[in-house]
Amino acid sequence: MTPIEVDCLLLGATIVTMDAGRRIIENGALAVRGETIHWLGPQAEMPDFTAKKTLNVSDMVITPGLVNTHGHWAMTLFRGFADDDNLEGWLEKIWKVEAEIVAPDTVIAGADLAMIEMIRSGTTCATDMYWQFDGSVEAVVQAGFRTVNGPVFAAIPGFEDRRQFNLEEAHDYLRRHANQPLLHLCVQAHSVYTTDRPMLEDVRRIAHDFGIGFITHAAESKGELAQVSAQYGKSPIEVLDDCGLLGPKTLLAHCVHLTDAEIARLAETGTSVSHCPTSNMKLSSGISRLVDMTRAGVNVAIGTDGPASNNDLNFFHEAQLAALVQKGVTGDPFVLPAPEVFAMMTVNGARAFGLSDKIGSLEVGKLADLAVIDFSSANLTPCYDIYSHLVYAASPADVRHTMIHGRLVMEDREVRTIDEERVKHDVRKIADRARPLFTCRHAH
Numbered sequence: 001m002t003p004i005e006v007d008c009l010l011l012g013a014t015i016v017t018m019d020a021g022r023r024i025i026e027n028g029a030l031a032v033r034g035e036t037i038h039w040l041g042p043q044a045e046m047p048d049f050t051a052k053k054t055l056n057v058s059d060m061v062i063t064p065g066l067v068n069t070h071g072h073w074a075m076t077l078f079r080g081f082a083d084d085d086n087l088e089g090w091l092e093k094i095w096k097v098e099a100e101i102v103a104p105d106t107v108i109a110g111a112d113l114a115m116i117e118m119i120r121s122g123t124t125c126a127t128d129m130y131w132q133f134d135g136s137v138e139a140v141v142q143a144g145f146r147t148v149n150g151p152v153f154a155a156i157p158g159f160e161d162r163r164q165f166n167l168e169e170a171h172d173y174l175r176r177h178a179n180q181p182l183l184h185l186c187v188q189a190h191s192v193y194t195t196d197r198p199m200l201e202d203v204r205r206i207a208h209d210f211g212i213g214f215i216t217h218a219a220e221s222k223g224e225l226a227q228v229s230a231q232y233g234k235s236p237i238e239v240l241d242d243c244g245l246l247g248p249k250t251l252l253a254h255c256v257h258l259t260d261a262e263i264a265r266l267a268e269t270g271t272s273v274s275h276c277p278t279s280n281m282k283l284s285s286g287i288s289r290l291v292d293m294t295r296a297g298v299n300v301a302i303g304t305d306g307p308a309s310n311n312d313l314n315f316f317h318e319a320q321l322a323a324l325v326q327k328g329v330t331g332d333p334f335v336l337p338a339p340e341v342f343a344m345m346t347v348n349g350a351r352a353f354g355l356s357d358k359i360g361s362l363e364v365g366k367l368a369d370l371a372v373i374d375f376s377s378a379n380l381t382p383c384y385d386i387y388s389h390l391v392y393a394a395s396p397a398d399v400r401h402t403m404i405h406g407r408l409v410m411e412d413r414e415v416r417t418i419d420e421e422r423v424k425h426d427v428r429k430i431a432d433r434a435r436p437l438f439t440c441r442h443a444h
Contacts (some may be wrong), residue, residue, distance in 0.1 A: 008053045011043060014060075016342075018343065018361040026042070030362065032403070059376040065404065068315055074110030074136075078094060079308060081093065107135060124145075125146040146405065149186065181405065184353060187215075189203050200239070219256060235262065253305070274352065290326050299351050316391075342390050374399075
């Protein structure tokens with residue numbers, strides 16, 4: 001029989017599929033053809049393949065690529081710029097420096113730096129909410145990174161010229177980028193408190209007319225709740241519900257401060273939540289009712305938020321924190337076991353993006369977005385439970401290869417699609433321009 005031709009063959013790994021049966025395949029093999037998974041299973045049952053590239057991944061674990069459901073990529077430019085403040089004070093500082101620094105070229109440099117960091121951590125798909133997003137599409141395609149992105153609506157005093165996105169421009173963007181395989185379109189509003197009802201209704205119409213998802217921040221801090229109450233006489237969740245913006249294509253970032261009724265409403269409408277524990281605690285916004293949401297049936301995924309409020313894009317650390325903090329605040333060590341948290345890192349994120357038919361699990365016919373993690377490292381030796389290690393012990397340094405859309409964007413820890421040294425050089429030059437606006441809070 002003639003061998004089957006494939007593009008890449010990965011041999012010898014343990015494969016964590018995250019499929020409906022949560023199969024884990026020991027001594028497995030995975031074949032990639034084009035941008036999709038052509039075959040996977042035990043190596044002993046593998047058909048006769050001839051591959052353009054073969055990787056021996058013995059002592060390693062192949063997982064679905066990690067899915068980061070909330071972030072502001074180019075905030076890599078402002079990492080450490082506005083630490084030790086609450087959300088409102090932090091935003092004031094960030095908006096001030098953004099007004100001076102944000103431009104198409106600086107946003108691309110910051111986004112490139114973010115993609116390098118995410119690729120190194122096995123993240124293969126992430127959403128970005130930032131300004132000048134139209135210019136970053138080319139950077140995403142060149143990097144071979146999968147993203148969920150789209151027009152951002154906001155009305156921030158003093159920033160209308162570069163923040164407020166009108167309907168004509170939004171429609172133009174969505175039409176021009178409708179067929180980008182690595183760009184999955186959405187429409188975004190920064191928040192309820194930086195928009196008004198007509199703007200939110202415009203967003204709803206765009207989401208409906210284009211059949212795309214909607215992403216926004218919601219119920220992040222007590223200050224936000226007070227501001228929205230003064231502005232609308234309601235909570236952020238109530239405003240979004242009144243505008244018809246809750247539903248299975250909606251993803252809400254944070255959701256720290258929710259009532260029982262609001263949690264039930266999110267579950268009833270199929271609205272997803274991106275849980276960002278590092279940012280929430282660093283800005284003293286609070287700790288979300290994650291366990292209550294999951295028990296109510298809300299689809300909860302994980303996000304890092306931006307590198308100016310995290311301050312990194314280490315998705316493993318974010319997941320570990322999500323699990324540990326909830327055990328601590330509930331006093332129940334049995335909540336959020338490792339397999340459930342790993343689902344938040346993968347399949348739940350895919351569902352939140354409306355992409356569960358394409359990514360989030362390793363299955364024949366799905367897109368070949370995956371991470372290969374070296375389990376021979378000291379911090380992963382010995383291994384009794386793979387999920388335990390993936391949530392509680394693994395780090396970005398353990399990721400050996402990252403594949404997106406069938407393309408090895410990182411091989412043997414070397415990012416292949418972005419010139420890392422050039423990007424870091426460019427970002428340092430941008431930081432020199434931002435530095436005069438920085439005031440160290442610890443100076444005496």
